[in-house]
Amino acid sequence: MHVIADYSRCVGHGQCLLAAPDVFDLPDDADQVVVLDAEPAEQMRPQVTRAVGVCPVSALSMTD
């Protein structure tokens, strides 16, 4: 599984952090998320799916 953040859309809402804290981070004062793990393990799929779905600006996507 591969996670992609579109930085032309991300404005740092941080909803993805709440869904998948091991995959995304939003350091203090950062404006955009940081992808901590762009190739998360398969067992993370539910959390990553939720993170992608909950992004308010559709900035995240995942591919197999």
Added chain:
Amino acid sequence: MDTIVVVGAGLAGVRAAQALRAEGFGGALTIVGDEHHPPYSRPPLSKEVLTGAAAPESTVLPTGDLAATWLLGTEAVGLDRKAREVRLGDGTGLTYDGLVVATGARARDLPGRSDLRGFHTLRTWEDATAFRSAALAARHVVVAGGGVLGCEAAASLRSLGVPVTLIDQAPRLMAPLGEEVSAWARTAHEDAGVTVELGVGIAGFRGVDEVRAVELADGRAIEADAVLVAVGARPDVAWLEGSGLQVDAARGIATDEFCLAVGDPTVMACGDVAEFDAGPRGRRRLEHWSNAVDMAGVGARNLLVPASERSAYRPIPTMWSDQYGLRFQAVGDLGLVTRTAVVEVDQERKRLVVEGVDEGGRLVAALGINAARSLLRYHSDLAPVLEPSSS
């Protein structure tokens, strides 16, 4: 299950359709939406779309390849559960094995409003475009309603230089976010030049053909040539009347803890339209982005699996609002909060973290401004409190 019909083509309907496919549903999927547009994201309507920073079309939700039949510009007008058929506005019907109710909510109107022109709501592309034009031409706009939508709209109008009065009969802006966050919001609005009138109701309107002023309950009149009505939303359940499902004009469609309609497990409901059984937390209807996403996911799976494999929906709700560069966020069940306390405040960096506890003193929510990362810690602290059955 061979045929699933999703009624509602907003966020909840789209996420439900995506979840059905992700869960392996390979049958016929039809998505019915009353708007003529492809599914789009509504939160930007009061922000980027209203300010003009983004065109309405830029808010279209990517849906991926759902292999679905889309019936847009098509209204569902009734439900015959005996025949398992959704009745459409054009007189035809759609039969189903499984039904997803995701019709969302419509803007509430002000009770007792006259038929003067100049009133707006903010729920659709057309609403946003019409209100933006009216506001740009207005000498003074009144925003009736100091909730999240009204506050965001007021902030956007100020960035356009439009004079705004923000009115709410409640004593605080965005009252569910607690005293401290509300106070910060009020200061931000007043610093930006918004006239904030709280604790005062609207008594009536003046004008001939077009609205000219808003009359307050204390006798004053506020000039207004455009009024944004932002006094909440009502679940769109009119089409379910007579279906035998448990529906209520104010509370929406009742589901069990699995997001399935009470008394009919072939019907799933999610998003703004659905009031779910939140176990010990009572019944909840949440008009939040995260609730539409999470409920659609859990409900879609529960619609497909055998009864013994269903899982209860116990969300940790989150919400956000952007105003004047301040990002308001909350995590947890705001409906349980009886007391709030500030745990971190930084005026210079405009940061605030507030904890919300329930009657028994348990932490049930955390709220913040420009503090997304701090709220992350609370998210894991809240899980055992708010998700007791699934832990």
